[in-house]
Structure formats: structure tokens, C-alpha cells
Amino acid sequence: MDAALPLDEVGKIEAEIGKILPKGTSFHDLRTRKSGSRRFVDFHLLVPGANTVNEAHALCDRIEEALERTLSNIAVTIHVEPLETHKEVKHKTIE
Amino acid sequence: MDAALPLDEVGKIEAEIGKILPKGTSFHDLRTRKSGSRRFVDFHLLVPGANTVNEAHALCDRIEEALERTLSNIAVTIHVEPLETHKEVKHKTIE
Numbered sequence: 001m002d003a004a005l006p007l008d009e010v011g012k013i014e015a016e017i018g019k020i021l022p023k024g025t026s027f028h029d030l031r032t033r034k035s036g037s038r039r040f041v042d043f044h045l046l047v048p049g050a051n052t053v054n055e056a057h058a059l060c061d062r063i064e065e066a067l068e069r070t071l072s073n074i075a076v077t078i079h080v081e082p083l084e085t086h087k088e089v090k091h092k093t094i095e
Numbered sequence: 096m097d098a099a100l101p102l103d104e105v106g107k108i109e110a111e112i113g114k115i116l117p118k119g120t121s122f123h124d125l126r127t128r129k130s131g132s133r134r135f136v137d138f139h140l141l142v143p144g145a146n147t148v149n150e151a152h153a154l155c156d157r158i159e160e161a162l163e164r165t166l167s168n169i170a171v172t173i174h175v176e177p178l179e180t181h182k183e184v185k186h187k188t189i190e
Contacts, residue, residue: 049149051148053146054177057175
């Protein structure tokens with residue numbers, strides 16, 4: 001079984017995502033994995049449900065590009081969810 | 096390093112996704128992995144870019160629930176992309 005990424009790399013990933021996320025969006029369920037020399041990252045991105053897929057995907061692209069600049073050999077998978085369905089849970093919301 | 100799921104399971108996953116996808120949507124980049132007794136699946140779902148995040152996410156939920164009924168111990172991550180940015184590539188489009 002593969003291991004998670006080291007904590008310093010997880011911290012870098014969280015910081016990069018935080019820099020990019022617009023006000024009112026957030027993320028959760030960050031999972032990381034190292035398999036050989038390859039890094040795998042996935043998380044849930046919460047955006048307003050009325051946003052279009054085009055808008056959400058443009059944001060995903062910006063985050064993916066930033067993470068690729070931060071760590072080599074990284075594959076990022078982002079699952080977009082409507083913010084409104086997750087209001088009851090505490091997240092790393094960017095204020 | 097973990098292995099992909101056996102081909103018969105991958106076939107079941109593709110069939111389930113195909114049953115649910117509405118006309119004009121498609122998927123690609125299906126990746127599967129087995130780690131211990133746990134199954135991991137992710138893929139890209141292509142929907143019209145003007146759709147809302149709410150609409151796309153409802154479709155994701157339906158697919159995730161169907162896959163959870165089909166195979167036990169499965170974690171599904173779906174990345175939604177605008178169909179229009181992928182027109183140049185051949186996919187398993189549901190006609």
C-alpha cells in the first residue's frame with residue numbers, strides 16, 4: 001500500500017490552494033499519496049452551486065497549475081461540490 | 096505500488112457509468128486502483144460548460160451511488176470538465 005505525502009509537502013499544497021481560492025470558496029477532504037516517484041493529490045473544492053462548470057473548471061485549472069509548479073511529478077484530481085450542501089460542516093473557508 | 100482493478104471490474108464500472116450518463120455527456124481518463132481491500136476510482140466527466148455546478152454535482156452523486164452499489168469498498172472521485180474544451184478528442188460519448 002502506498003503512503004501519504006510527507007507533512008511538509010502537504011503543508012505546501014494547502015498553502016498553494018489557499019493562495020488561489022477566491023473569497024467564499026473552500027476545500028476539504030485533501031488526500032495525498034506517493035507511489036514510486038509519483039505524487040497523487042485529490043480534494044473537494046466547494047464553490048457556489050449556481051456557478052457554471054466553465055467557471056469552476058477555470059478555477060480547478062489554476063489550482064492544478066500552481067500545484068504542478070510547487071511539486072514535481074504530481075497528479076491532481078479536484079472534485080467540485082456546491083458550497084450550499086456543505087454549510088453544516090466546518091471547512092478551511094477562505095474569508 | 097498498488098495495482099489497477101481487474102478488467103472485469105473495470106468493465107462493470109464503465110457499464111454503470113454508461114447507463115447513467117445523459118445524452119451529450121461523456122467520460123474519459125478512468126483510473127482504478129486497489130489498495131488492500133479498498134477500491135479507488137477516478138475519471139473525468141464531460142458536461143456542457145454552461146451547466147451549473149449544482150447540476151453537474153447531482154449527476155456525480157448518481158454515478159457515485161451506482162458504483163457503490165456495484166462494487167464494495169469503493170471510493171469514487173469525479174473531476175467535471177466542460178465538454179466544449181475537449182471536442183477535439185474522441186471519447187466514449189453517450190449518443
